[in-house]
Amino acid sequence: MYAQNNKRLAMPAFEKQITKRLWAKSCLVAAVTLASGLGSFAAAADTTIKLLRVEISDAEKQYYDNIVTEYEANNPGVDVVFEYIANEAYKTRLPTLLQSDQRPDIFYSWGGEGLRDQVEAGFVRDITAEMQDGWQDIYPASAVSAFTLNDQIYGAPLYATVVGLWVNTALTEQAGVELESLNTWDGLKEAVTALRANDITPMVVGGKDGWPIHFYWGSLATRMAGGEGIDAAKQGESSGFEEDAFVRAGELLQSLVALDPFQSGFMATTYERASAMFGDGEAAMHLMGDWDYIPSKERSATGEGVPDENLEFVPFPSVEGGAGNDNSFGGMNGFAVTKDASDEAVDFLKFLLNEENQREAARLGIFVTVAHGSEEELQTPYAKKVASILSESSHHQVFLDQALGTSVGATINDISGDLALGVITPEDAAARVEEAWQFR
């Protein structure tokens, strides 16, 4: 359900080939496992590293397979196994898995409060020493901070996502809207009015899923309060999430909603549907993560989506008086190591996320990598744009529905929808977030 996991980069042409290869590989793995099980005379003690990842595209699986093959060749006696679980199931099964004997050595993480819960329950290995030993220098500080809790580091970053406006310039030009005008919130509102006047739906949003509409409130709260303001609210300074900045975020959202920016019945639209509608050219803008590039094309009726010459990705507009206008908003995803995992597991993770492998991922266009220098390898103008937004940003705010934990996150999704429907006031919205934060 959450945003970044809907990132799908299916490559149908390769699928069969890859399936065959996977099959061949799994036969091989089975044979090797059997052989090593039988061979009690094996010299080196075998170590198995189990890694758990949310289900992903075949292209990304192939990328990991190559890394594993290379690592295993250089480290005889180490066996790396990747396991995949579908997104929703991953979230609900992880707490149980971490507490069982089936615990993986390395698991996929979104950082934030979710990781904090796991750390506080004592399931996560502290990798501060390893990270400070040169490892963390290959990533920007904002990427490392997403996995830092109380000055200790509990994970390493894999890729970043950024939320911005996907714009269909064919439609905005039709309404006489300049792309530059979308740089400010007031400019965005004028654009919405102009588009409506030209009978063009200004924006699509998948309100039924909750998280897409939280991108509005979340982005606005980040713009108004900034990363520091959000941290202060978490610490309970002054009035927490009832601070003016968060109320103001709600007011700004309502001022946009007053202009009727969304498609009809937007609260019954899912993310997938909204993504398809944008791909079909039914609306001029879609506030969504950078990962929607290919999915939106695939979901469109023609399969082509909005042609690249008419497609732009622009950062969320800046707001007047905001403390976080130089912040970015999106995801920072990576891996954490479980408490009893072997040193080999940490070593493998270090290898998996090293600069060379990050460069390779960027080259393959699998995701927007975080390691310094890997952005040079990014292929599409959109991925390059995302990398430049990230490098210019002074703080990368992780999605509020993840950074603040599952329960508070769901509340933020709720109040974002309620604000868009106009059924609660910005003050009530802020109060409900604060209440959920208190009770989490």
Added chain:
Amino acid sequence: MTTTTRPAVHKRGTTDRIKKNLVSGKLAAVLLLLPPALIVFSLFVILPLVDAAYYSGFSWNGYGAPSDFVGMQNYARLLDHSVFHTALWNTAKLIIVSIVIQMPIALGLALLVYKKTPTNTLFRLVFFLPYILAEVAAGLIWSFVFDGDYGITASIFQSLGQESVYVLSDSQWAFPAIMTVIVWKYFGFHMMIYIAALQGVPKDLIEAAKLEGAKTRQIALFIQIPMIKHALVVSGFFAIIGSLQIFDIIIPMTNGGPSNSTHTIVTYLYTFGLSRLNIGFGSAAAVVLFVLAIGIAFFYQRATGKENKA
């Protein structure tokens, strides 16, 4: 089992009875057959119940053992939560609609098609079809029907020259739409119960009434319906308990939205307890649901039981 003839035992003392049971295998059967059921029941019904009651006293996110004891705070917060009130009221609405609308429709149709004729068999099948459909599938289908862009309701509105209505994203109409689907989904089940009962009503009673000049309506009202009262009681019980459990139609249709206006107790429990990893809070909701179900079942049985005796 076997038909060996034995001299009749005249004295039947306790020891004799036990002996006889032992020989006949009754005791062995009890000792053999009861434990599996008892163990499975305790393991999968009683134990989780006790666990839920225990967890409901903690603020717990599912990690480690629950340690943050909060007493009745989860219950206090639950009873104070406006969405929970909506969920309770929605569940009550479902019960009312099931009894006041769904059961009479089912009864009416049952009276029309209970006789065994080929046409009736066809109709029975048609009416029963929605019940066969999986709940999630039904929910998805109806979410397409109510779609404001491509759905059937949209084309109806458009053909009337009206602005199309997005039923499921309108907090006024979303729940009535869900109630409609639930009536559609389950009336066939109740109809089948009535048909079975109606076929058991002695034909001579109906014929006698006809000879006396009773009209069809009178026969239904004064003979058939009173004669199938036991079936009505049973179906009423299913309707109430079923309404308390409605979950898998709502999730694909509205996911509890818009603005959390279409939750039932179960979808509330799932959304605010499980998917938000507030296991303690969710357990409190589960305990409330359990108490409600048991309470209603108990009072229903007592109330209908008394009537039957009178």
